[in-house]
Each structure stands twice: as C-alpha cells, then as structure tokens.
Amino acid sequence: MIDDIQRIRDEARNKLSSVDDLTELDRLRVQYLGKKGVVTTALKQLKDLTPEQRKEIGAVVNEARDELESRFEMKRLDIKRSDLEKELSRTEPLDVTLPGQYAVPAGSQHPVHRVIDEMVGILRKVGFSIATGPEIETEYYNFEALNTPDSHPARDVQDTFYVQSPVLLRSHTSPVQVRTMKAIDPPVQIVSFGRVYRADYDHTHTPMFHQMEGLLVDEDVSLADLKGVMHYLIRELFGKRAIRFRPSFFPFTEPSAEVDMQWNDGWLEIGGCGMVHPNVLEAAGYNPDRYMGFAFGMGIERIAMLKYGIDDLRSLFENDYRMLEQF
Ligand code: DAH
DSSP: OHHHHHHHHHHHHHHHHHOOSHHHHHHHHHHHHSTTSHHHHHHHHGGGSOHHHHHHHHHHHHHHHHHHHHHHHHHHHHHHHHHHHHHHHHSOOOOTTSOOSSOOOOOOOOHHHHHHHHHHHHHHTTTOEEOOOOSEEEHHHHTGGGTOOTTSGGGOTTTSOEEETTEEEOSSSTHHHHHHHHHSOSOEEEEEEEEEEOSOOBTTBOSEEEEEEEEEEESSOOHHHHHHHHHHHHHHHHOSOOEEEEEEEETTEEEEEEEEEEETTEEEEEEEEEEEOHHHHHHTTOOTTTOEEEEEEEEHHHHHHHHHTOOOGGGGTSOOHHHHTTO
C-alpha cells in the first residue's frame, strides 16, 4: 500500500507539472484530493488495517496529502500570475495622462468673494489686519456708539431690520470699528468685510449686501494718510485713475467725504470716509485728545459690478450658474 501511495503521489506530481490553466487544475484536484479522490479514498481504507499498519501507512498518506495540497496551491498561484502577465502584455499600455472621459465640473468663486479676497490682499500689504463682528447687532454698536443719535434718519425703523429693539441686523459694517477699539488698545489698523442689511429693493439695492470697513487709529494720523490709502486701494483695484474727495456727512466722522473715481467721462461714487469723530473714540474708551484716526467704508457689490461689468445688482444673488460660471 505504501508503494501505491508513492505511485499516486508521483503520478499527481507529473500531471501537475504540465497543467497550465485553472479549470484543468481544479479537475485534477478533485481527482486526487476531492471527497472521492484517490488520496481521500486511501485515507478511508486505513480503518481496515491493524493499529500498527494504520500508524505507519497513515503517516505516509497524510504526508502525501499535505505535499500535494501545497503543490496544488503553488500551482494555482503560478497560473494566476502568468495569466495576469499575459493579460498585461496583451492590452495596450495605459496612458495615465489622457484626459478623463467626463470632465469634473470645477467650482468657481463668487464675484463678491473674489473682490473681498482681492481687497484683503491689497490692504494687508500696507499693514491692515482683519477684524470681524456679528451680523446681529444692537442699537448701541450700530448707532449710538457711532455718534448716531435717536433723531437720525438712519434710525428710522423703515430702513433698518429690527429683530426686537434694541436688537437689529447691522445696517453697515461700522459697528466693527467700535467693537475692535473696545477690544484692543491703539494703534489699530483693521479692515472688516461682511453682510449688512437694509429694507431696500430695486436694481441697485438688495436687502442684504456686503460692505468693507477700514479703520486706522494712532497718535498722529491725518487726512493725507486717508487719501494715500484711498489712492492706493483704488489704483490696485482699478488701475491708475483720478479720484476726488467730495465733502459729505456721516455722524461717525468729522470731516467726512465721499470718494469718487474717474469712470468713462464722469465720476462715480465708490465709498465714504472721514476722520473718526472724537465721540466715537470716546465711546470706545480711547482718549480723543491723544488719539485720532480715519475710517472708510465701501459697498463690495458696487465694486464687483464695476470690475466685472455687471449691471443688475440682483443678478449677484440669484445664484444662476450661467451667470456665476463666467467667473
Ligand atoms: N457706514 C457708512 C454707510 O454704510 C459708510 C462709511 C462712511 C463708513 C464713512 C465709514 C466712513 O467708515 O468713515 O453708508
């Protein structure tokens, strides 16, 4: 019986060496190692032997089975590897630099945020850092601390969205001036961007829009510094062009001016500015005899419309992809 087993094992080894596909390998495996296979049958016959024979022959059969099992497994891996190699050499080499079949749609930045990013970049270069404040404000920060008395027309409930007095949606970014001054000691040089709200709606007004606010406070600040910053900002945004300062009025600055820039054949208003009113410095806890400063404010949408030639302000908020995709 031992000879039989050696013979079976040699025979299986021989057959195995000439197999080169998985189907044939499976067939052989069943023939030798399957439930009714030659080796399994030999193992079953062991029960008819004497205990001594069973021990001796059993060891030989088990060894043959283990050996064949590992040979079958090795062969299986061999065949798989060479199948893969064949497959790889048959197919065309893969060009990973070819464009994909479907273009992944790329997002783009909203024109309002492009302008914000650009202005932040411009002003940071000359020392401004970014400050923020809440959109839900109080009458105190939005008006009172900005020297805007109760009687002022801007405080008309018709113009401002009140949550419930004294809580309101800020109508400009100027309250950030006060919040910043209350939080840090001078010198202050900040710029702030954000949403503001007013009860207004037509092709140049939307109930929500964006503003930018700048503030510089120190011991020796003049109107000339303000003009220099305005010149610089507008030149960086729109290229070299003339600007002019038109006397104006804001409760929180004295003197106050509106800034116009040359546009086609005329002038276009682009923001308000002025020297910070002593009452504002005082409300923020700064000594107005020692400190002075300038402030400026601009509408972001206005600048985006000019830069990108958009003529209806409302189109900036409709989020129509056909419009936004142009940026
Ligand atoms: N807050 C003003 C507005 O909403 C704009 C403004 C004017 C801001 C003059 C300023 C400033 O900081 O100095 O119309």
